[in-house]
Amino acid sequence: MSDEVTIARTSTTTREAITLATEVRRATLVLAASAIVGALALPWLSASYATTLAIEIMIAGIFASGINLLVGATGLVSLGQGMFLGLGGYGIGIGTTVLGLPLWLSVPGTLVVVAIMAAGIGAVCTRTRGVEFLLITLAFSQMFFGSAIKLRLTNGSDGMSGIPRPDLTFLGLNGDNPVVFYYYVLVVTVVAVAAMWRIVESPFGSVLAAIRESERRASAMGYAVSSYKVGAFIIAAVTCAVAGILQSQYTYFINPDSMSWQLSGEGVLMVIIGGTTTVVGPLVGAAVFVLAKQGLSILTTEYMMFFGIFFMLVVAFFRNGVVEALKSALWSKP
Amino acid sequence: MQVFLTQILNGLQLSMLVYLLAAGLTLIFGLMNILNLAHGAFFTLGAYCGVVVGSLTGSFWLALLVGPLLPFLVGVGLQSMVLQPLAERGRSTHLDLALLTFGLLFATAGAVEWLFGSAFLSIPTPVALSGHVNLLGISYPVYRLFIIGVGLAVAVGLTFVFDRTLLGATLRAGVDNRAMVTALGVNINALFAIVFGLGAALAGLAGVIAAPLTSVYSQMGITIVVETFVVVVVGGLGNLRGSFYASLIVGMTNAMSQAYLPEVEMFAIYALLIGVMIVRPQGLFRNVERVG
Numbered sequence: 001m002s003d004e005v006t007i008a009r010t011s012t013t014t015r016e017a018i019t020l021a022t023e024v025r026r027a028t029l030v031l032a033a034s035a036i037v038g039a040l041a042l043p044w045l046s047a048s049y050a051t052t053l054a055i056e057i058m059i060a061g062i063f064a065s066g067i068n069l070l071v072g073a074t075g076l077v078s079l080g081q082g083m084f085l086g087l088g089g090y091g092i093g094i095g096t097t098v099l100g101l102p103l104w105l106s107v108p109g110t111l112v113v114v115a116i117m118a119a120g121i122g123a124v125c126t127r128t129r130g131v132e133f134l135l136i137t138l139a140f141s142q143m144f145f146g147s148a149i150k151l152r153l154t155n156g157s158d159g160m161s162g163i164p165r166p167d168l169t170f171l172g173l174n175g176d177n178p179v180v181f182y183y184y185v186l187v188v189t190v191v192a193v194a195a196m197w198r199i200v201e202s203p204f205g206s207v208l209a210a211i212r213e214s215e216r217r218a219s220a221m222g223y224a225v226s227s228y229k230v231g232a233f234i235i236a237a238v239t240c241a242v243a244g245i246l247q248s249q250y251t252y253f254i255n256p257d258s259m260s261w262q263l264s265g266e267g268v269l270m271v272i273i274g275g276t277t278t279v280v281g282p283l284v285g286a287a288v289f290v291l292a293k294q295g296l297s298i299l300t301t302e303y304m305m306f307f308g309i310f311f312m313l314v315v316a317f318f319r320n321g322v323v324e325a326l327k328s329a330l331w332s333k334p
Numbered sequence: 335m336q337v338f339l340t341q342i343l344n345g346l347q348l349s350m351l352v353y354l355l356a357a358g359l360t361l362i363f364g365l366m367n368i369l370n371l372a373h374g375a376f377f378t379l380g381a382y383c384g385v386v387v388g389s390l391t392g393s394f395w396l397a398l399l400v401g402p403l404l405p406f407l408v409g410v411g412l413q414s415m416v417l418q419p420l421a422e423r424g425r426s427t428h429l430d431l432a433l434l435t436f437g438l439l440f441a442t443a444g445a446v447e448w449l450f451g452s453a454f455l456s457i458p459t460p461v462a463l464s465g466h467v468n469l470l471g472i473s474y475p476v477y478r479l480f481i482i483g484v485g486l487a488v489a490v491g492l493t494f495v496f497d498r499t500l501l502g503a504t505l506r507a508g509v510d511n512r513a514m515v516t517a518l519g520v521n522i523n524a525l526f527a528i529v530f531g532l533g534a535a536l537a538g539l540a541g542v543i544a545a546p547l548t549s550v551y552s553q554m555g556i557t558i559v560v561e562t563f564v565v566v567v568v569g570g571l572g573n574l575r576g577s578f579y580a581s582l583i584v585g586m587t588n589a590m591s592q593a594y595l596p597e598v599e600m601f602a603i604y605a606l607l608i609g610v611m612i613v614r615p616q617g618l619f620r621n622v623e624r625v626g
Contacts, residue, residue, distance in 0.1 A: 077429050079436070124608055127615040130428050131369040132571060135563045136611055139604050142560050146600030261560070265436055272433070305444025311437030315430055316420060 027330075032280075039186055043179045051182050057283075057290045058189040059246045064270040064282030065196050066239030071268065072276025073200050074232045075212030076129070079264050080137030083144045084237040086259030087114050088244025090148065093160040093254050098153065103166055107245060114241040115234050122233030126226060129215070141259055148256035159255025163248045185246055189283075192242060197279040199235060208232055240267075262307075269311050275321020284323050336472045341593045342586075343469075347478045349585025350485020354540035355558065356565040356577040357492060358533030364509055364572035366526050367428065368417060372435035373537055374559030375442035376405035380538025381550045382446055385455050394460035394546070401542035402535040409534025412438070414527040439556060447552035454549035457542070481543055488536065489578050496574065505529065509572075561588075564607045570617025579619060 043051050063085055070076045091110025095101045101109070125136050149157045165175035166184060173180045199205050207228050210218040219225040248254040257263065266289065274285025296306050318325070359373045384401035388394060417431050463480050466473040496502040508515045508522060516522050541555075548554070561584065569580030584603050591602035598605070610618060 077433070124611050127611060131363075131432055132567060132615070134369070134429070134432065135567050136607070138560065139564060139567070139607050143601040143604035143608075146604070150597070150600050261556070262440065265440070268433065302444055302448045304440050305448055308437045308439065308441025308444055312434050312441065315434045315437060316416070319430060 036190070043182055048178055051178055053290060053294065055178075055182055055185050055250060057287045058185050059243050059250060060267075060270060060286035060290055061283035062189055062192050062246065063240055063243035063267050064274065064286050065193060065279070066236045066243065067267045068271045068274075068276055068279075068282045069196065069199070069208075069232055069236040069239065071271050072281070073205060073212065074208045074229065076126070076229070076232075077134050077268065078125075078137040078236075079134050079261065079268065080139075080141030081236065081240045081267050082259045082261070082264035083141035084114060084118065084240035085244035085247065085263065085267075086144065086148065086254070086256070087117065088241030089163070089248035089254035089258055090154055090160070090244075091241065092245050093163050093248060094154065096164055097160060097162055103164060110245065111238055111241055115238050118234045118237030119230060122230040122237070123226075126229040126233060138261060138264070141261065141264055145256055145259040145261075148259055157256055159253060159257075161253045163252050163254060165249045165252070181250065185250070188242065188246060192239060193279060193283065196239070200279060204228070204231070262304075265311070266307070269314060273314055273318065273322055275323040275325075277321070278323050281321055281323045285321065288322060337593070339470060339472055340474065341589050343474055343478065343482070344593075345586040345589030346582075347481050347585075348588050349581045350482050351540055351544055352558070352561055352565055352585055353485050353578060353581035354488060354543075355537050355562040356569070356581050357488065357574065358536040359562055359566050360569070360572060360574050360577040361529055362533045363566070364574065365505060365529050366413075366417075368421075368435075369428065369432040369571075370435050370530075370533070371432055371559070372412075372438035372442065373533075373562060374555030374557075375439050376409060376534040376537035376555070377541040377544075377558055378442060378446055378552065378555035379405045379408060380535075380541030381545050381554060382450060382455075382541075383538065384542035384545050385457055385550050388457040388545075394457060394463075397457060397545075398539070398542050402538035405538030405541075406531040406535040410527045410531035412534075413530035414523065417530075418523055418526065439559070443552050443556055450552065452552060454551050455545075456549055457545040459546040477546060481547070484539075484543055488539075492574065561603065564603050568607055568610050568618055570619045573617065573619050576617060576619025580617075583618075 039054070042054055063081070066084070067078065067081045070078050070081075088110060091113060092103070092106045095106030095109055096103060099106075121140055125133060125140065128136055148154060154160055165181060168175050168180060168184070175181055175184065200208075207218060207223050210221070210223070211225055211228060215225055218228075244254075244258065247258065270285035270289045271282050272285070273288050274281035274283065292310065293303070293307075296303060300306065355373060355377060358376075359370060362368055362370050362373075380401045383404040384397040387400045388397035391397075417434070420431060420434070459477050463477045465476055467476050467479065468474075469479075496505065504515065504520055504525065507518075508520070508525060512522060541550075544554075544558075565580045565584045566577055568584060569576030569578075584606065587602050587606050588599075591599045595602070
């Protein structure tokens with residue numbers, strides 16, 4: 001008899017769980033739809049200042065999404081992703097201003113070159129794990145940072161200017177117009193986040209999750225763990241390079257600071273703020289971070305000190321991120 | 335030949351300066367498994383503390399004595415009041431605490447800039463150590479020889495403490511089996527805090543002795559700490575003896591590339607690191623012993 005009670009109880013909990021899951025899915029869809037509608041309407045609703053902020057948030061969000069594929073999906077904490085942001089910017093900088101190539105060649109060319117470089121760098125870095133991985137990615141980024149400062153071709157520490165925005169005249173649009181550029185970045189962001197979602201949900205993503213939870217078990221099951229890790233490293237690098245291309249087009253400019261250690265750290269901070277468990281987490285983290293940075297720059301010039309303190313507080317008290325905290329606040333039934 | 339000899343001495347001096355940082359980083363990692371990214375902050379704190387004491391009293395020796403005290407206190411406080419409680423609450427010592435110290439590195443640089451401004455400061459070279467000395471046909475600054483001496487003395491001292499004293503035995507036991515050491519009645523948390531403080535003090539000492547040679551500025555720690563990471567990874571994380579040899583390798587690579595191949599100066603040591611990672615991902619000296 002007690003068995004029947006247990007079964008009955010389990011089936012209710014299962015049913016409740018299913019309804020809960022459906023509710024969660026519906027709510028997520030509603031949220032996503034309203035976010036997209038809101039994003040589309042933004043330039044009409046608000047001042048140009050908000051449009052500028054939104055552009056910065058989306059670019060930072062793409063950067064953070066790339067980092068999250070390593071940190072969240074694969075469990076490899078990298079402190080060197082800034083190097084790929086910089087390589088993206090320098091790639092189209094060299095392509096357009098030094099080689100004189102059109103953008104439609106420079107952009108894919110840059111992404112291919114970054115992917116090839118990431119394959120080599122990733123093959124070395126993924127031989128280590130944990131803190132050693134963190135240190136070696138940092139060393140690689142410092143190496144590129146050092147080269148960028150020294151290299152004459154890219155104008156040393158002054159950086160390169162005159163990086164063009166996309167030519168949209170065939171649509172009758174001008175890329176230099178902030179609103180047009182906003183929509184361009186929005187389209188890229190939606191595509192990047194959707195692609196990231198597909199990757200994480202794919203069988204490839206499941207293997208990455210298996211590696212994160214237990215590398216030994218994944219390799220015992222016959223997966224070529226190191227190729228998967230290098231694969232994740234390449235995708236993450238290309239995503240960060242996309243952010244770098246957009247960033248350099250946004251400011252018409254690229255300099256070695258975009259490869260700095262601090263910038264890589266800012267990306268990791270966004271990922272932690274947003275939480276590593278969801279695909280939109282990095283975007284939320286980027287929004288919180290960019291807005292907090294803007295607020296801080298109004299209040300004080302000592303940005304670096306508050307960046308450090310903020311970073312420590314987030315790691316100490318908010319380790320699971322804002323999205324996770326919101327989720328448990330919204331959907332935890334007493 | 336004379337240029338080469340000078341470069342060897344310069345390389346030794348660079349090695350010993352980095353060794354002072356690498357030794358502390360290695361002790362902390364070997365014992366507590368914490369990668370202290372804020373190690374450079376202690377270097378900065380020591381240097382600024384030295385500058386303040388030096389300019390108030392006019393004595394380099396007092397600055398050398400007092401400078402490491404502030405990093406020691408901050409280190410003990412950080413370990414016992416922040417890192418230890420977080421580790422006990424189940425935070426991963428490897429990654430969460432490493433990221434927390436990353437924040438501290440920038441917070442310290444920012445705070446120092448807020449207090450002292452972004453000007454470049456310095457401590458004058460003490461009279462007893464100024465001037466040059468003739469050595470094998472070259473004239474070499476006494477102060478740089480002093481740095482080499484301090485580094486070697488610290489290396490010998492640490493080896494002695496580790497191999498020959500009760501504290502060293504407790505530390506080695508703590509690395510091997512933490513639970514057993516606790517069961518034997520050793521207050522492991524106090525031990526951790528003191529070792530963290532000592533590591534920080536060594537970094538502070540490096541900051542003070544570097545001050546007469548290089549300029550003191552708010553981000554000096556961020557620059558040198560990356561070089562220290564290269565040393566500890568090349569030497570094998572947590573291996574004290576390995577960190578000494580790796581300091582020599584990295585310091586020499588640095589000095590030689592600066593002298594003979596200035597184009598590759600910025601990334602010679604990273605190329606070295608990458609080479610080591612390809613051949614031996616666990617570091618050159620990892621399998622010898624973990625600490626000591």
